[in-house]
Amino acid sequence: MIFEIALNGLMLGGLYTLMGAGFSLQWGISGIINLAYGGMTVLGAFVAFSLFRLVSVQPLVSCIPAAIIMFSLGWAIYKFFLRPTIRRGTFFVTLIMTFAIELVLENFMLYVWASDYRIITSPYSGISVQILHAEVPLIKLIMFAISIACVYLVHLFMSKTKPGKAIQASALNPQGARVVGIDVEKMYAINFGIGAAIGAVAGALMSNITSFSVVLTGSLVGKVFVIAVLGGLGNIWGAALGGITLGLVESYGTITIGSEYNEAIGLVVMVLVLVLRPRGLIGRKYWDV
Amino acid sequence: MLRQLFENKKIRIIGISAIVLFLMGIPWLITGYWVRLLTSIFMYATLSKAIDLMIGYLGYVPFGNVVFFGLGAYTTGIAMSHGIPFPLAMVMGALISIMVCIFIGVPVLRLRGHYFAVATVGLNGAIMAIALNATALTGGAMGLTFPVLPAPPEIIYRYFYYMMFALMVAAIIVSIIIVKSRFGYAVRSIKANEEAARALGINTTVTKTAIWIISAIITSIAGAIYGFWMSYISTMDVFNIMIGVTCILMTLLGGAGTIIGPILGALIFQFLSEMVWSQFLEFHLGILGVITILVIFFIPGGLVASLKESFTRAKVQHKEAGS
Amino acid sequence: MKENNAELVVKTLSKHFGALRAVDEVSFEVKRGELVGLIGPNGAGKTTLLNLITGFLSKTKGEVFFQERDITSTTPDRVAKIGIARTFQITKPLVGMTVEENVMAGALFGRAGRPRSIEEARKKARECLELTGMLDKKDLSVGQLTIPDMKRLELSRAMATDPHLLLLDEVMAGLRPTEIDEALSLIKKLNETMNITIIFIEHVMRAVMSISQRIIVLDHGKKIAEGSPEDIARNPLVIEAYLGKKYMERRKSNG
Numbered sequence: 001m002i003f004e005i006a007l008n009g010l011m012l013g014g015l016y017t018l019m020g021a022g023f024s025l026q027w028g029i030s031g032i033i034n035l036a037y038g039g040m041t042v043l044g045a046f047v048a049f050s051l052f053r054l055v056s057v058q059p060l061v062s063c064i065p066a067a068i069i070m071f072s073l074g075w076a077i078y079k080f081f082l083r084p085t086i087r088r089g090t091f092f093v094t095l096i097m098t099f100a101i102e103l104v105l106e107n108f109m110l111y112v113w114a115s116d117y118r119i120i121t122s123p124y125s126g127i128s129v130q131i132l133h134a135e136v137p138l139i140k141l142i143m144f145a146i147s148i149a150c151v152y153l154v155h156l157f158m159s160k161t162k163p164g165k166a167i168q169a170s171a172l173n174p175q176g177a178r179v180v181g182i183d184v185e186k187m188y189a190i191n192f193g194i195g196a197a198i199g200a201v202a203g204a205l206m207s208n209i210t211s212f213s214v215v216l217t218g219s220l221v222g223k224v225f226v227i228a229v230l231g232g233l234g235n236i237w238g239a240a241l242g243g244i245t246l247g248l249v250e251s252y253g254t255i256t257i258g259s260e261y262n263e264a265i266g267l268v269v270m271v272l273v274l275v276l277r278p279r280g281l282i283g284r285k286y287w288d289v
Numbered sequence: 290m291l292r293q294l295f296e297n298k299k300i301r302i303i304g305i306s307a308i309v310l311f312l313m314g315i316p317w318l319i320t321g322y323w324v325r326l327l328t329s330i331f332m333y334a335t336l337s338k339a340i341d342l343m344i345g346y347l348g349y350v351p352f353g354n355v356v357f358f359g360l361g362a363y364t365t366g367i368a369m370s371h372g373i374p375f376p377l378a379m380v381m382g383a384l385i386s387i388m389v390c391i392f393i394g395v396p397v398l399r400l401r402g403h404y405f406a407v408a409t410v411g412l413n414g415a416i417m418a419i420a421l422n423a424t425a426l427t428g429g430a431m432g433l434t435f436p437v438l439p440a441p442p443e444i445i446y447r448y449f450y451y452m453m454f455a456l457m458v459a460a461i462i463v464s465i466i467i468v469k470s471r472f473g474y475a476v477r478s479i480k481a482n483e484e485a486a487r488a489l490g491i492n493t494t495v496t497k498t499a500i501w502i503i504s505a506i507i508t509s510i511a512g513a514i515y516g517f518w519m520s521y522i523s524t525m526d527v528f529n530i531m532i533g534v535t536c537i538l539m540t541l542l543g544g545a546g547t548i549i550g551p552i553l554g555a556l557i558f559q560f561l562s563e564m565v566w567s568q569f570l571e572f573h574l575g576i577l578g579v580i581t582i583l584v585i586f587f588i589p590g591g592l593v594a595s596l597k598e599s600f601t602r603a604k605v606q607h608k609e610a611g612s
Numbered sequence: 613m614k615e616n617n618a619e620l621v622v623k624t625l626s627k628h629f630g631a632l633r634a635v636d637e638v639s640f641e642v643k644r645g646e647l648v649g650l651i652g653p654n655g656a657g658k659t660t661l662l663n664l665i666t667g668f669l670s671k672t673k674g675e676v677f678f679q680e681r682d683i684t685s686t687t688p689d690r691v692a693k694i695g696i697a698r699t700f701q702i703t704k705p706l707v708g709m710t711v712e713e714n715v716m717a718g719a720l721f722g723r724a725g726r727p728r729s730i731e732e733a734r735k736k737a738r739e740c741l742e743l744t745g746m747l748d749k750k751d752l753s754v755g756q757l758t759i760p761d762m763k764r765l766e767l768s769r770a771m772a773t774d775p776h777l778l779l780l781d782e783v784m785a786g787l788r789p790t791e792i793d794e795a796l797s798l799i800k801k802l803n804e805t806m807n808i809t810i811i812f813i814e815h816v817m818r819a820v821m822s823i824s825q826r827i828i829v830l831d832h833g834k835k836i837a838e839g840s841p842e843d844i845a846r847n848p849l850v851i852e853a854y855l856g857k858k859y860m861e862r863r864k865s866n867g
């Protein structure tokens with residue numbers, strides 16, 4: 001029983017890791033708490049859903065176009081809306097700006113897809129795999145594998161490639177990066193786009209295992225925020241720690257307290273961590289004394 | 290010209306009295322629809338004033354401040370369904386809000402910036418989930434019904450009109466008193482520089498919690514009146530983050546940290562909402578988003594600051610033309 | 613602690629930042645009414661020591677007593693309330709408020725006593741601004757001030773809190789020589805006529821030497837010397853800390 005809960009939590013945690021990674025990159029590197037992240041994730045899911053329905057693109061393959069579309073959108077949003085806002089206002093105005101973008105995205109999705117819940121019934125659903133004495137749906141395993149693979153790819157990109165390194169340099173030491181000729185603003189925009197693309201992939205994957213709707217955007221932002229707080233910012237491994245913790249806590253909470261408290265559990269854990277462990281689970285500081 | 294008018298104390302007093310008298314008398318002359326619209330404007334103005342105490346004066350953004358609106362509404366509703374009269378039930382709602390502020394506010398207010406903003410969203414989400422699932426007490430997803438006043442509708446409309454109006458006036462007076470008081474200096478010092486404030490002997494924890502409590506009391510009373518007015522509430526409705534965000538937007542629009550800014554913002558916003566968006570229900574959210582973007586780009590300091598600026602400019606031009 | 617007229621007693625105070633010992637087992641006493649200079653090369657731990665005394669940093673080790681009461685774990689606002697005021701090396705003006713309002717905030721809070729009314733605070737603020745020569749700038753917003761004026765504002769604001777003990781962190785940095793002389797006579801005046809105990813951190817050696825009754829020297833977190841200005845000027849450890857070992861050796865070899 002405990003094993004099954006843990007396994008389920010881990011699978012969920014894989015998806016949360018990916019979802020959290022995008023948000024955490026945007027926050028930690030581009031310096032933006034993106035309240036439109038939920039909208040971007042669900043939009044990714046809708047893109048995958050429509051490709052599947054209309055032109056029967058394999059649901060798992062549709063991640064790729066969803067990522068490309070959302071990368072462009074994320075990049076443009078940063079360049080044309082967020083950057084000018086950061087330049088003229090306080091953090092709180094930027095926060096409001098991302099919320100305004102969320103509203104526009106939500107309205108767009110409501111208009112195109114309405115507020116009904118959708119789900120992708122993929123060719124693999126129904127197949128299960130036996131792991132020790134627990135049954136796991138194949139689709140969950142695939143999803144877990146893809147999530148981890150994506151997270152690893154992002155990690156490779158950030159640490160091994162030239163643009164990845166330039167992005168990191170822009171975050172760690174903007175002045176220094178400018179001196180060596182890095183276009184810091186461009187890096188922030190690209191990074192923001194990557195964050196959005198990651199969110200879209202997570203959304204597309206999610207649409208294979210649970211039903212989704214525009215209504216979910218708020219609770220998704222809640223989740224990624226919890227993940228970021230638990231794990232720390234701008235760091236893939238932090239997102240993994242936060243994501244898997246949340247996955248485990250939620251799947252355990254669902255069994256013991258009931259799924260209706262799912263969201264509240266995450267939020268309570270987050271508030272507790274903020275309050276009791278001012279440095280986060282792995283030593284990041286949230287306030288100065 | 291106009292500025293001189295504003296600056297003259299006598300004229301100002303006369304002007305304010307005229308506005309108050311006008312607002313006191315108007316519900317007898319207009320239809321129920323307009324009375325209700327004005328009541329909702331007062332409510333948003335009050336909530337915006339309450340949230341601006343935190344944003345404009347203290348420099349903290351409680352994104353989830355609507356939690357006190359919900360707590361006020363639910364506590365009042367539950368108390369009234371047990372036969373407790375409205376004023377007492379309302380006080381109980383305020384007391385619960387104060388308790389939440391003290392027990393959760395103290396640790397949460399140690400968080401800076403973003404973290405504080407979103408921790409309050411977490412707080413709201415958690416309390417909303419509790420309210421949604423404590424079915425025996427709150428009615429859960431079915432919502433909560435208030436006792437209905439035994440009176441004809443137009444009387445009821447006016448009853449709530451005057452209550453909201455009184456609350457709004459109280460909120461304005463409270464903010465004026467705060468700005469001019471010693472406590473107000475403490476609050477503004479914290480916004481300016483929290484470390485310097487501490488070095489000057491300001492107990493920042495107590496001050497921050499105190500101003501949040503004031504904000505929470507006003508918000509929770511507004512929630513109590515709202516619940517009684519609507520006579521039916523649900524968690525989706527009174528713990529809706531959108532209420533809080535709308536108020537932040539109104540504050541931004543009018544001008545944060547000014548006496549009249551949040552009121553002006555609420556007035557314009559609600560009016561627009563009613564007049565324009567009700568025609569385009571499908572695009573309500575999107576238009577809200579677009580207006581927000583426009584406000585941020587074109588009136589970043591809020592209307593009050595922009596108006597002041599243009600007055601000053603007009604005055605300078607006037608002088609130049611005269612000389 | 614032992615003597616009645618000890619205003620401030622610091623006992624084996626330490627602050628470690630990871631492996632760095634920013635303040636390392638520092639002990640000293642300051643008597644009521646004294647004017648003490650605190651010097652040391654950049655990064656010696658002077659500001660950190662001030663932050664420890666005023667409660668802005670938690671202590672790794674050690675104790676602090678003020679007027680015989682233990683203030684080792686007292687919060688900054690309580691420290692201010694019992695009569696210790698400070699300035700910040702990197703000035704921390706209250707942005708968005710005028711110069712006068714900045715100083716009024718000091719007068720309204722600060723050392724506990726009968727709280728002042730707003731009007732009394734305004735009066736007090738003007739007195740303090742008069743002292744530092746900032747009265748004519750009282751209506752400026754702090755954003756319009758030059759760095760020396762910023763330092764004067766810090767000093768006026770600290771004065772407005774009616775302190776018993778005043779801790780000054782490089783208030784003369786950036787001042788011109790004539791301005792330094794003014795600042796020196798002001799500090800002396802505060803100390804002598806208003807009876808305020810003062811510890812001041814300063815880089816301008818001439819300034820420290822000319823008015824300090826006693827000087828404490830820090831280097832790499834440790835107290836390396838303490839004594840009258842004459843003693844300090846002759847102390848080889850101090851000369852070495854300031855001018856480096858090489859200089860000392862050269863001097864020795866040159867005879």
Ligand SMILES: Nc1ncnc2c1ncn2[C@@H]1O[C@H](COP(=O)(O)OP(=O)(O)O)[C@@H](O)[C@H]1O
Nearest residue numbers: 629632634652653654655656657658659660661
């Ligand atoms: N908050 C901190 N975290 C880490 N190191 C610090 C911190 N504050 C100061 N230091 C380090 O402690 C040492 C002493 O600094 P400081 O007290 O500012 O020196 P001073 O004021 O004498 O120039 C320096 O090496 C500085 O880098």
Ligand SMILES: [Mg+2]
Nearest residue numbers: 658659660701
């Ligand atoms: Mg220093």
